[in-house]
Amino acid sequence: MNGAESLVHTLLGAGVDTCFANPGTSEMHFVAALDRIPGMRCVLGLQENVVTGMADGYFRMTGKPAATLLHCGPGLANGLANLHNARRARSGMVNCVGDQATYHRPLDAQLTADTEGFARGVSGWVRTVEKATEVARDAAVAVQAARTSPGQIATLILPSDVCWDEAPDGGAAALPVPAAPQADPLAIRNAADALRGRKNVLILLGGLALTQQAQALAWRIAQATGAHVLAEMSNSRVERGQGRMQLERVPYPVDLAIEALKPYTTIILVNSKAPVGFFAYPNKPSRHHREDADILLLTRYEADPIQALTALADELGAPAAAFLDPGPRPQPGRGTPTPEGLAQTLAALMPDNAVVADESVSFGRGFYKFTHNAPAHDWLHITGGAIGCGIPLATGAAIGAPGRRVINLQADGSGMYTLQGLWTQARERLPVTTVIISNRKYQILIGEYHGVGANPGRTAMDMLDLGNPNLDWVKLANGMGVEAARTNTLEGVADLMQQSFAADGPFLIEMEV
Template identity: 55%
Template structure:
């Protein structure tokens, strides 16, 4: 056994049996070790942003980490944007980043770089395996960090000679992660007292508070106390649809967010942060709360949120039953194809237990109000604002849940950042339907140009914000990646394509011209 074998054995001993990979020369002994492990599923991404984004989507749905395999500093750097999104989602992940043999670093070969500095901002744990006997111990430390709290990103830098050198070091015992922090009785009591004082109160939640049982308990608390329950703007995973509580999110648009909190006198935070604008805008505030609003931080993101919610319910009491969304949707759309028409069609046609992966950006802001009564589903969204997450996230979710239909809501501009993920969907025969909102421009940036008060777009600005010269042909792009695709430019044509896609298995892409 060599160091690479020891790494694989340690991963498998801790239930990490999926590796999203884009390897290079320095990682070849790890590749060979993976090849000797039939219990490990290896999934190739043609770009490192696909690798890290898929590991994020996998972790959100599997509730456990995957491994990634990245080639030296530049390979890690290519994956950093989706590691940023994964960090914001608090997704557990173990990144294995190859480095030169320890004795080769002195020569400053072309691919030598400061991997530690690249990894540190996106890693909760960072370490090096410099000798074969220490690989198991360092891997166990990385796994322990990834499984701690609500999730963490670990980056293990594996030197080539540590991977290829033989070792008799034993596989470490399986990691037993520390349980999340128990609720603080004083903080629970403070929140319960606030909820009983008669002031207008919002309970802002995220993380595991958005699973169906916890959302129901929160709704019953809200009914009992008169508080409103709201999800924060960006969340890793929400369980929603018919038979579940119809929670809304903090709006992205700053004026809408300010209006949403205008009457709030108290804010109780459960895993969430006090809402702020996504960006600074001239003449507008950064915080979304009115002056004088009292903020009560009842539970932190790393705390045991289900236990904290149960303790709050004991302290405040609950209404007899939660208010659950009824199954139903507006009439099937006709005529022009709009984002609203796409949402209504999905409300009618998505199957039960679907997984929605949303990077529709500006086109999907109104998605929730049309789909509260859709079949019950999980909703995953872009969490860190670094675009290019959608196609990889759907890919990873489909690997984690092969028996569930995955539906990607994808803006056309951001889709081009990690379009290679379509190839992985075809290679792995994943059951993913990708809906491209083809407005042929960076629509969100047109809006932001106006919101920051910069100017109306002239010729140079339009050339930086529009995608129509030439127009992207998503049907051809998908076909070239091995994914069957079709185009729709009316509501009726889109509904027909969606109905067909829901009835079949395997990857399919719909270019929705909106």
């Protein structure tokens, strides 16, 4: 057995059975091992940022790390932006990155690069394997790291000679994964005291605390104490729709965020952090809560929020409380596309148990309000702000959640970053409906430019406008084997959505706005 085979055996033995891949020459022995040893589903992405974004979407739906197979140096670099998003989502994955043979590296061949240096900024764990006989051991540690609550990016760098040299001991056994830590009893007591004794308390949910079960506990506490509950602004996965809490998020725009948080003199963090701006702006605060707010940590992001919220609810003697009824599903929107109308159309037509991958950027900031009455669904955000997340995320989510319709609400400018992911949807026949919000500009940036205090002139618009020529998303999708159609009305969107939801495989709707 060679090192590459010991790697595949170790991954499979630890339950890693899906590999998102874009291999290169230095990874051929790994590819050959995947070919020889049955059990790994290999999914090709035509650029590495598609590959890493798929692994993120897969983890968000399964809670289980996938492997990625990436080419040395620049191959990994191409996938960093979605690794950044995955890191912010606290997703787990095991990146298997090839590299120059240990003895070849000092010669500084053209494709030699600082693979480990590229990996560091996005990984919770990085190791370069030094010999074939250590591949299995290091791979087992990588999987353990990736599975450590709530999930980590583990990057295992494999010089090509450690893959082709002999590894007679074969695969290594899976290592135990530590349980998510429990909350500090003192933190529970402090939170209970605040909830009992104070007004204007906010419970801020993030990460693992956005499941239906955690929401139910937070709601029970809120109903018993008069506290309010919000979610962080961008989240890995929120369980939403009927049977879930009508949870709103801290808004993105600074002024709205400050306004939303102004009432709260106490904020209890449940797997979340105290809200800060996505960016700084001149003469605006970076922290969006009141300066005098008391920030209490109930649970850090890696902790088990169910245990902590259960203990807190019990400590408060909070009785069971049903979620508010969001009312019946709306009618689909009509006429010219608006954010509200698109959200209503979605809520009206979305199949049960759908998954929404949301990279709608500026257009979609208000979608939550109009989709509480949709059937139960999961909503995935772009967690790290690195655009180009939506298409790969939707693709990986569809692989991680077979049988569920995935709806990708996708801004056009961001969609262009990783449009190659559509091809993987076609190859794998994935039930993904992509709605391209085609405004033909970087609308968020035009808004930001106005914030600078001026209207963009010709030079600025050359960098902010995506027209001239207009992108034709129908042709782009068709060019990658995905059926598509264009519409400029919500009726058209509704028709195309229904058609897509009834069919197998991917479909793209270019919605002109």
